[in-house]
Amino acid sequence: MFTLKGNRLPAADVKNIIFFVRPRLELMDIIAENVLSEDRRGPTRDFHILFVPRRSLLCEQRLKDLGVLGSFIHREEYSLDLIPFDGDLLSMESEGAFKECYLEGDQTSLYHAAKGLMTLQALYGTIPQIFGKGECARQVANMMIRMKREFTGSQNLIFPVFDNLLLLDRNVDLLTPLATQLTYEGLIDEIYGIQNSYVKLPPEKFAPKKQGDGGKDLPTEAKKLQLNSAEELYAEIRDKNFNAVGSVLSKKAKIISAAFEERHNAKTVGEIKQFVSQLPHMQAARGSLANHTSIAELIKDVTTSEDFFDKLTVEQEFMSGIDTDKVNNYIEDCIAQKHSLIKVLRLVCLQSVCNSGLKQKVLDYYKREILQTYGYEHILTLHNLEKAGLLKPQTGGRNNYPTIRKTLRLWMDDVNEQNPTDISYVYSGYAPLSVRLAQLLSRPGWRSIEEVLRILPGPHFEERQPLPTGLQKKRQPGENRVTLIFFLGGVTFAEIAALRFLSQLEDGGTEYVIATTKLMNGTSWIEALMEKPF
């Protein structure tokens, strides 16, 4: 198994070579290069190509144009639409989905999402109710209804696992991903970037502590860690506000050292045996604790820095509606000091979203500052952001954000980070709009917020998929409903944390399973929308 690279294939004594690829044209060029250089080299090999998740005529056409289509003995598709990331999390990992849908009018990823949902329904039963908000959500629902008609008769009769499906467009809530996530997992992602549930961390903190080592053999290679709920400790702290993580870690440390101390009390052979049998588990727990203590230290270094504090203050001011209508000093200083462009863009976009667009003068000022400081080529990026609605001039002179904020209670002043009572803990004050919509849908229903829904972009709708009488669920009292929530265009870890928090509420009544086109954060999101012409 090798990653796709240009030029020659890595040497290996094999007869068959299989390419697993996304159906993207630029990848076809690389493959063609591989095949051609391989052909020149002599002994013929058999090539096969598997498109994930679907075959594409365009790609095959490209291969044909490049003269290598005939070299492939098999051209098939591997319809892997939704990839499970955790017990309650599925992602299509399609980076371009947001850009394709909102900038380029290419709905391929929506089609794949609908297909993925059909597969899910084939496995876990027809979902009786579909709710949605947004243009893309509407389209996915339409495709699903259409596909259902295509598949009828062959559907297997399975008791439905999901009660509801909620389809949400990312552009209904452009705000949330722009804000800095403040959960443990969210911060790891913001600072180091979690890729396919792995994170690469600076190795210094993970060096084995040996005395007299003098720090000579510090590892230079990044420390790679897998992060998911299979790790007991991580499952416990991943969704907590970072400020609540420290106390958990120190409590855990005490428990573990106490457990190790037990060995002094073990007197009889039986007791020792019992102690030894627990050792592997304890050691794993100790290792896990050590890792997360190191990560927490790394993060703490960042979060206690002045700049982080300043940035967060500005973000929170914007989200609570303070001074969103004029040029912000901090942003100005960031530009003047040439902080990372993505950071600047995130802040400017956040301000724009929190003000339902910026005054033309303010907008032009920011844009000019950015172009002069970072280069005129970024005019393309700015244009993309405007097209996506992240950055826009205020039209009609009305700022809708305060209405939305108040009705949906997006800003909560009394946040309890240690023992949260509301989802706003994930951003230390700001309750993610998307999750609030989900929460209000389950109780008391969207009818109560019709007005706000009309302000948010795209239609909202409800569809029913009738079930045969035999499959209708008779709910036991106290049994939770299960809602599958699909974020079209990406979801952040903080939003996931908020949904998990709702699932765990004792009187919540709804459990959430989350699906998305891509696990993302503000940085990766903006990055995908940027265009670099050279």
Added chain:
Amino acid sequence: MDCYTANWNPLGDSAFYRKYELYSMDWDLKEELRDCLVAAAPYGGPIALLRNPWRKEKAASVRPVLDIYSASGMPLASLLWKSGPVVSLGWSAEEELLCVQEDGAVLVYGLHGDFRRHFSMGNEVLQNRVLDARIFHTEFGSGVAILTGAHRFTLSANVGDLKLRRMPEVPGLQSAPSCWTTLCQDRVAHILLAVGPDLYLLDHAACSSVTPPGLAPGVSSFLQMAVSFTYRHLALFTDTGYIWMGTASLKEKLCEFNCNIRAPPKQMVWCSRPRSKERAVVVAWERRLMVVGDAPESIQFVLDEDSYLVPELDGVRIFSRSTHEFLHEVPAASEEIFKIASMAPGALLLEAQKEYEKESQKADEYLREIQELGQLTQAVQQCIEAAGHEHQPDMQKSLLRAASFGKCFLDRFPPDSFVHMCQDLRVLNAVRDYHIGIPLTYSQYKQLTIQVLLDRLVLRRLYPLAIQICEYLRLPEVQGVSRILAHWACYKVQQKDVSDEDVARAINQKLGDTPGVSYSDIAARAYGCGRTELAIKLLEYEPRSGEQVPLLLKMKRSKLALSKAIESGDTDLVFTVLLHLKNELNRGDFFMTLRNQPMALSLYRQFCKHQELETLKDLYNQDDNHQELGSFHIRASYAAEERIEGRVAALQTAADAFYKAKNEFAAKATEDQMRLLRLQRRLEDELGGEFLDLSLHDTVTTLILGGHNKRAEQLARDFRIPDKRLWWLKLTALADLEDWEELEKFSKSKKSPIGYLPFVEICMKQHNKYEAKKYASRVGPEQKVKALLLVGDVAQAADVAIEHRSEAELSLVLSHCTGATDGATADKIQRARAQAQKK
């Protein structure tokens, strides 16, 4: 009921054979069977008769008639034979009639006499003629074997996938073999033929002579040979009236029999049942039928009429002008139950149930007897099984009733077998009805499977019955009802006398949204019949765009195909149509079509972005999309142009486009960029170094770093860089240069618009505490504490904080106090705090 076993004939000690009537034949045959070519399909299939064959007299004036009947003699088709002389008829596994002509052509007809296709058995046959032909069935399908006038064999093992195999020559063969047959061993078809006293086996490589083991001496010729239904057994009839029965591999003899009749039999077929140990062969002469097995005596029947034998999986069908009968070995379960004086559990249970109906206490006695032996389960099973093998519904019912009765006394008898048997028998009785005329036995039905049976009903256009069966058996719609409706619809579109509207409406009425019906298949059939309009109407009902689109493209309805593809949301499908359209239409029409389909347009734009940049420009031009045109030229200024003049020109085009798009800002910015580019070029020329493509900010920084302060100032003025940013910029650049003198001068040039804390910070960043302290004193009061702490003057910071009486500042200072050196300061703060609290 006493004489229920009256038609049972024992063969040897262990087996009984019985013959019962299936139908009295409904046909009104004018000719004798012996004057016709006859072919009857297995599994109760149709019968084909070709009257007036050519071999009789050369009466060319009368055209022969080909008749097709159901097994009950209901006419299905009748047509005048207009082609050449036919040597042999046979049915394929799909119930297609294969007619092998003398010239080697094989004509294929459907069940209803509709001509399907034809193929030839090779050119060689044209001269030599076909002497004899056999149609046989293998696991691959149906095969044809012919014997030519040159005494050579040619065969094809599967007429669906025609591959002719010419078999090797038989050495010294001068005349036609006395008899021959096809064998099928190890998935390969062979031919066994008899020439005088010798037997030869032909496979595709060689001809080998074979000898059956234990063959009685004195044979000078083989008159007849028969292979069993499963190709496992072979029987040979010799001119001495001797019958040899053994395995088809000719390795083992099973038994032999001498019937002392030397006349060649008309037909000889195997009569055995799957999984039975008994082997028997049925031999037919003009007026005599004989069942021969491993027993000294044979069973003999007299034939009143000219009869024809059809071998089946589990017996033999015999039909004549007036009747159609079935001869088979009595199955074990039936034998157990009905044998005279049988004490088998099933027999007792049947008896018990009868007594129960008579309200006699004997019922209890019988039941007890079975229960005492612990055989009730077995008894019920026996009755169920036997019911399956009965032909008469009355007898089926009695047996099932007995089973049901016995079941009541069992605790946990799984109901499946009983329920399934009831269902199967209902289906069987329905298809056995003489109107339908498919006399399947239970074993045949199980071998055939319900799917194939449904296919056969559909083939006979018995749609309602097929649907009823599907509904009765609750088959999934896709396998059952939908499929049948689709077949019906395909048949319907071929009715050319009905108008398109009526057909489409009729089909939609019946099919509606029945899940799993492929309207596109039906439409394809309609298109195949030349009814394009009907096909389009039908396609409207097709829910799967993936199916609609290719057919629409085939019918050259590309625009319709495009909108269907868009509806589906399947972008790849849209591309398929787009590329098709692109080739089909001229550019103008193509663009116009795109214009009306925004989704297709944006997809095509994506395509162009990767493949045809020029087309992309044309598309934007057509739509007057000046904003995108501007962006396009911006991109082009980076990608396509190397020279500065070219780049500026591209940018100028972009700026013009932005003006047209009323995007003043972008236009101005682009003009600024052009200005900067030219300037950078000049700077490179005059100062050397690299300036091109640096941002304005970086250009100014580079100038400062290179000591060109004047030029930097000028540039900043030209581009109206705001003061604040310029201060930051200069500050950073000078600190990078560590030009402290210049920095100080700069700081004093006027009052800093960014305050003096940044000066402190930047000096500390360069580890110059000395310089930092200079600025710390100038920092405004609100940031003073911070600045003092930065330069490490904790004591003074504490003083300022105390002066400010700011709790926040106090704790900030306190957090900077390190134990040893700042002890005094810390105390001071604590005191100040305490005092503050007192007040």
